[in-house]
Amino acid sequence: MKLDMLRPLYEREGPYASAYLNTDRAMEQGGDQVELRWKALSEQLADTDKATLAVLEKLFTDVNAAAPGRAAFAAGGEILYTEALAEPPRRATARWSPLPHVMPLLAQRGENVPHVRVIIDHLGADVVTVGPGAPRRTSVQVQDWPHQKTSQGGWSQRHYENNVEETWARNARAVAEAVDEEVRRVGAELVVVAGDPQSRPLLVDKLGKEASDRLVVVDHGSRATGSDPFPFNQDVEAAIDSWLDRRRKELLERYEEGSAKELAACGLSDVACALREGRVDTVLMVDRPDSDALMWVGPEGGQLAVEREEMQEWGVAEPVQDRADAALARAIAATDAELWFVPELDVPGEIAAVFRF
Numbered sequence: 387m388k389l390d391m392l393r394p395l396y397e398r399e400g401p402y403a404s405a406y407l408n409t410d411r412a413m414e415q416g417g418d419q420v421e422l423r424w425k426a427l428s429e430q431l432a433d434t435d436k437a438t439l440a441v442l443e444k445l446f447t448d449v450n451a452a453a454p455g456r457a458a459f460a461a462g463g464e465i466l467y468t469e470a471l472a473e474p475p476r477r478a479t480a481r482w483s484p485l486p487h488v489m490p491l492l493a494q495r496g497e498n499v500p501h502v503r504v505i506i507d508h509l510g511a512d513v514v515t516v517g518p519g520a521p522r523r524t525s526v527q528v529q530d531w532p533h534q535k536t537s538q539g540g541w542s543q544r545h546y547e548n549n550v551e552e553t554w555a556r557n558a559r560a561v562a563e564a565v566d567e568e569v570r571r572v573g574a575e576l577v578v579v580a581g582d583p584q585s586r587p588l589l590v591d592k593l594g595k596e597a598s599d600r601l602v603v604v605d606h607g608s609r610a611t612g613s614d615p616f617p618f619n620q621d622v623e624a625a626i627d628s629w630l631d632r633r634r635k636e637l638l639e640r641y642e643e644g645s646a647k648e649l650a651a652c653g654l655s656d657v658a659c660a661l662r663e664g665r666v667d668t669v670l671m672v673d674r675p676d677s678d679a680l681m682w683v684g685p686e687g688g689q690l691a692v693e694r695e696e697m698q699e700w701g702v703a704e705p706v707q708d709r710a711d712a713a714l715a716r717a718i719a720a721t722d723a724e725l726w727f728v729p730e731l732d733v734p735g736e737i738a739a740v741f742r743f
Contacts, residue, residue, distance in 0.1 A: 387497050387726070389719035391518075395459055395467045395486055396687060396716055403434045403460045404487035406475035407446050410454040421447050423478065430480040437463030459486040469495075477675065485683065489711035493673040493727060499626050500572045502565055502597075505607045505618065506581035506589050508554045511561040512609055517572030528560040558588035566594040576600050576629055578622050580607025634728055637668055640740050649741045652733035654679060654710060655692045661717040662688050662700065665741045668724040669714065672736035679710035679735070687720020 407427055409420050424446045428439060438460045445451065445458055445465055455471030469491060476494055481487045500517040510527030565577060577593070577600045579586055586603055593601065602625045607618035644650030651660045658681065660666045682694045684702035690713040691697040697705035714737075718725050723739075731738060 387492065387495075388722075388724055389492070389715065390722075392467065392486075392488060392715070392719045395488075396719065398461050398464075398466055399685075400461060400484045400486075401482055402466070402484075402486040403431055403438050403442060403480070403482050404458075405431070405442055405446070405460075405480040406457050406471075406490055407455065407478055408474035409446060409452060409456045410474055411449070411452050420452075427478055427480050431482050434482045435463070441465050457488075457491040459488070471495075483712065484706045484708045485712040485716055487709065487712055488715045489709075490675060492715065492725065493675065497630055497726070499576060499629060500574045501576035501578060501600075501622075501626065502568045502572075502574045503618075503622055504561065504565055504577065504579045504581070504589070505609050506558070506561055506579065506585045507609050508557065508582060508585055509609075510557045511564075511581065511589070513561070513564055513568060515568040515572055515574070517574070522568070524564065526557070526561045526564045528556045554585065554588055558585060559592050561589055562592035562594070562597075565589075566597050569594075569597045569600065574600060576602060576625055578602050578604060578625050580604045580618050580621065581609065634726060637670060637726055637740060638728065640668075641670060641738050644740050649743075650739060651741070652735075652738040654681065654735045654737060657714070657735075657737055657739045658690045658692060658717070660739050660741065661690065661714070661721055661723070664688065664721050665743065666718075666721060666723040666739045667742040668726055668740045669718055670726050670728050670731060670738045670740070671714075672729070672731050673727045674736065677709075677711065680707050681710040681713040682707055683713045683716070687716050690714070690717050 405427060407423055411420060424443060428443070431439060441463055442458055442460050445468060446456060453470035455474040456468060457471060457475065458468040459466050471494060475490065479490065503514040503516070505512045510525060513524045513526060515522040568574065569577060577597050579589060579601065590601065590603065604618070604621035604625065606621050641650050651657050657669065681690050681692055682697040682705040683690050684697060684705050689697065689700060689702055691700070694705055
């Protein structure tokens with residue numbers, strides 16, 4: 387995943403308050419209210435200034451901002467970044483530290499795969515684009531008549547059916563143009579198409595090369611009123627999971643090949659060195675929420691090292707110590723690298739990097 391959205395977070399000088407809270411009000415039973423959860427969590431922020439604690443309390447206890455969970459990062463009495471979680475955080479936690487504690491958010495969120503979902507029929511299509519920000523939903527239709535063939539027979543029927551087929555083709559062409567545009571706009575990795583069995587091939591035939599290369603056709607999904615969206619959503623999630631598995635396999639293969647050519651690194655110290663030098667394309671790591679590894683950091687994003695003296699050799703007179711995963715996240719964001727979590731990695735520290743060059 388790219389960490390572009392976190393870059394503004396590091397423009398502010400720390401220390402930072404980082405907090406993860408279960409904000410699901412549907413779970414409020416026997417006095418277990420969000421306000422009480424926040425009060426208990428805030429005890430972990432004893433050294434935080436009152437202004438910063440106040441803005442966090444307001445955010446977490448705001449009924450209108452309710453979600454199953456929320457992560458927030460603040461400093462100087464200001465919320466610097468916040469994100470609603472689809473589920474309660476794996477562990478309610480809070481820290482007051484030199485760098486924001488973003489890794490639990492990244493691990494729980496997982497890889498966000500930009501993609502386009504299409505359900506088509508002869509009248510047009512519903513197109514949902516999932517990328518940065520909220521999903522974008524559009525309906526595409528050029529012509530709605532004639533759209534259904536008859537069985538009257540004779541010359542007039544053939545003429546009518548030709549008109550019907552032309553209507554289908556026009557609508558499919560319009561849908562293809564809309565899908566092609568959405569693929570370019572968000573850099574979609576997948577285009578998942580469902581809907582009427584006769585309409586799907588018309589669309590597939592008219593898609594541009596970029597969309598065609600990312601195409602997955604699935605069986606479930608209908609535009610009919612009252613149709614169940616669950617089977618289509620399941621198909622989409624399966625397509626995304628399959629893409630993620632392929633991508634992780636490709637990255638691990640790149641790491642293995644790169645190791646033989648000195649185009650990869652493993653272990654905290656070597657990965658940190660490569661990040662400092664701006665050589666990293668992708669960091670691969672195993673999610674270890676209980677890791678207690680520490681690193682030394684300087685004021686700039688790419689300044690990190692396992693040893694204090696190493697940081698001083700790079701010109702940082704007074705480095706500070708913080709969690710290794712917080713230092714890595716900042717360096718990945720600052721150097722425009724990518725972060726990928728993998729289920730296992732048989733290298734020291736369960737962390738590796740694939741180089742750009």
